Amino acid sequence: MHVLSRVSRLARHLDIARRSAFASHGLETWEFDVLSALRRVGPPFQLTPGALLRATLVTSGTMTNRIDRLAEAGLVHREPDPRDRRGVLVTLTEAGRARVDAALADLLTSERKLLAGLSDDRRKALADMLRVLLAPLDADR
Numbered sequence: 001m002h003v004l005s006r007v008s009r010l011a012r013h014l015d016i017a018r019r020s021a022f023a024s025h026g027l028e029t030w031e032f033d034v035l036s037a038l039r040r041v042g043p044p045f046q047l048t049p050g051a052l053l054r055a056t057l058v059t060s061g062t063m064t065n066r067i068d069r070l071a072e073a074g075l076v077h078r079e080p081d082p083r084d085r086r087g088v089l090v091t092l093t094e095a096g097r098a099r100v101d102a103a104l105a106d107l108l109t110s111e112r113k114l115l116a117g118l119s120d121d122r123r124k125a126l127a128d129m130l131r132v133l134l135a136p137l138d139a140d141r
Helices: 002-023 029-040 049-056 060-072 094-114 120-140
Strands: 076-081 084-092
Touching: 002 029, 002 094, 029 049, 029 060, 029 076, 029 084, 029 094, 049 060, 049 084, 060 076, 084 094
Parallel strands: none
Antiparallel strands: 076 084
């Protein structure tokens, strides 16, 4: 109970740090999740809606709504998939890239503060222990 209670408290602190970092750039958590999924794939920062929903673990209806809202905000745009006449690609715009990069920089600063009490060795050990703990849970997904 000591371990998981502390993990839960840490998760709340991390959630507050994430929401703050994203809000200062006009983003909600879900917006950051979609934009960062596109950012991670590298140039040309494109994914199909199906790949985005797998990356963010939401339903297709939810993803359609999210893409619509991000497109209205000018952070992504849709274009025909040249490999599939019926498909579309969602592409990160320059404005979307700038916004997600700035939010990520602020998030990393906040996360460094959360981990400041740990040496590099202890951070690595904690990451290793959490990986072992999470592996069977992630495999069930």
